[in-house]
Amino acid sequence: MEIRAPYPNELDEMLELMCRAFELDVELARDIFYSDPFFDLLERRVLVDRGKVISCLTIVPGVIALGAARIPVAGIAGVATDEAFRRRGYAGALLRDTIKLLYRKKVPLSMLYPFSPRYYRKFGWETASVEWWCEIPSALLPPYSESRFVRPYQAGDLEHMRRLHDVHLHNTAGGFVREPARWQWILRQKYQTVIADFHGAVEGYMIYEVQSGRNRVEVREIIFITSRAQRALLGFLSSANLADTIGVCAPVYRAQQWSTWLTDNEDELLSQVRGGLRPTYMLRITHLPALIECLRPHWRSWQEAIRIVVDDSFVPGGKHQAVLTPEGSDKPIRATSWARGGIHTWSQIVGGYLLPSEAFSAGLITLSQPEVAEVLDDLFPKCYPFTTLAERF
Numbered sequence: 001m002e003i004r005a006p007y008p009n010e011l012d013e014m015l016e017l018m019c020r021a022f023e024l025d026v027e028l029a030r031d032i033f034y035s036d037p038f039f040d041l042l043e044r045r046v047l048v049d050r051g052k053v054i055s056c057l058t059i060v061p062g063v064i065a066l067g068a069a070r071i072p073v074a075g076i077a078g079v080a081t082d083e084a085f086r087r088r089g090y091a092g093a094l095l096r097d098t099i100k101l102l103y104r105k106k107v108p109l110s111m112l113y114p115f116s117p118r119y120y121r122k123f124g125w126e127t128a129s130v131e132w133w134c135e136i137p138s139a140l141l142p143p144y145s146e147s148r149f150v151r152p153y154q155a156g157d158l159e160h161m162r163r164l165h166d167v168h169l170h171n172t173a174g175g176f177v178r179e180p181a182r183w184q185w186i187l188r189q190k191y192q193t194v195i196a197d198f199h200g201a202v203e204g205y206m207i208y209e210v211q212s213g214r215n216r217v218e219v220r221e222i223i224f225i226t227s228r229a230q231r232a233l234l235g236f237l238s239s240a241n242l243a244d245t246i247g248v249c250a251p252v253y254r255a256q257q258w259s260t261w262l263t264d265n266e267d268e269l270l271s272q273v274r275g276g277l278r279p280t281y282m283l284r285i286t287h288l289p290a291l292i293e294c295l296r297p298h299w300r301s302w303q304e305a306i307r308i309v310v311d312d313s314f315v316p317g318g319k320h321q322a323v324l325t326p327e328g329s330d331k332p333i334r335a336t337s338w339a340r341g342g343i344h345t346w347s348q349i350v351g352g353y354l355l356p357s358e359a360f361s362a363g364l365i366t367l368s369q370p371e372v373a374e375v376l377d378d379l380f381p382k383c384y385p386f387t388t389l390a391e392r393f
Contacts, residue, residue: 001049003097005042013053014046021080037181047094055081055090060393063177065169066352067383068298070177074102076112077393095123099314108291110284113392120282124314126344128283128351129174129385132255134275136246138238146228147235153193160202168223172251173352174385186390191220196229204229207390210242219248221390251386283351285310285343288320299379301326305335306372312343337372341365352383
């Protein structure tokens with residue numbers, strides 16, 4: 001048995017394995033598989049036994065925003081095992097090898113969207129994002145008059161969308177930095193895009209998918225920088241006769257943007273609107289020192305160094321270690337303060353999902369003294385991370 005990048009003549013076998021696992025049409029998937037802008041043989045991993053590809057996965061490189069910091073991340077996608085070889089530990093072996101690979105390459109974080117959180121938790125990934133979701137009858141959305149300023153996407157709009165997304169990323173943690181390849185991948189999907197254009201002032205856009213078989217529209221991404229652009233895009237969903245039902249998700253702290261319903265019948269509202277909170281992605285520290293180097297330039301100064309120890313049985317030595325020092329400290333600093341915990345808890349902390357003081361109060365981490373929690377809360381603030389549907393892999 002060997003784990004490695006696939007040879008070129010094994011790519012079709014890998015594709016067919018993925019299609020069987022996810023019940024996809026091979027011919028329809030082939031173009032996507034080979035024209036993927038992130039396609040790189042070295043970013044695909046296979047477990048091969050006696051010449052047969054038994055398990056596979058794809059590493060999706062990216063950069064996510066956490067506050068002002070930009071963190072390289074390895075997305076894990078397309079984890080699949082041949083049905084005849086399942087429940088024998090092959091996928092687990094592939095994941096363990098991938099964790100070690102990312103550690104050797106000093107990739108700070110790994111992210112995935114799980115089919116089973118319980119399964120991936122065994123390998124150190126932990127839930128690090130929760131979103132608000134809602135199914136809304138389009139008739140209940142206000143028909144705002146600004147909807148007349150919404151038009152279809154046209155050549156030249158990408159620069160406006162990039163500008164708007166940069167503003168969004170500044171205010172929303174967890175999203176991906178959009179390099180040209182990622183924009184290319186999003187816009188080549190079978191989605192529709194509309195622009196909120198006020199006489200040349202582009203203030204918002206929306207990417208959506210019409211699911212005609214379900215009489216439903218899925219909002220893949222909606223971004224606006226003014227309240228009138230928000231009204232324009234919501235009004236478009238109300239008045240464009242796209243579908244009876246609108247599906248949307250948003251950061252938990254922005255749910256109120258969707259809370260204006262057009263009805264005088266509360267019974268109708270209760271019976272027709274569904275929504276709530278649901279977990280989205282899982283995060284895993286794969287190289288703590290590299291992660292700290294990304295974060296350190298964005299920390300305010302403080303007085304003493306703090307040693308962080310993250311227990312992780314999947315990396316050499318069974319733990320990650322790093323010393324947190326103020327930016328600009330060029331002399332060795334002896335760390336008398338320390339914090340220690342497991343890979344799951346620290347992955348939630350560094351991802352902005354869990355405050356260190358919350359973890360300490362719950363007994364999930366230990367500290368040299370309780371006062372260390374206050375300093376760590378400043379370094380790792382809660383930021384309610386979120387990724388739009390359009391950028392999920």
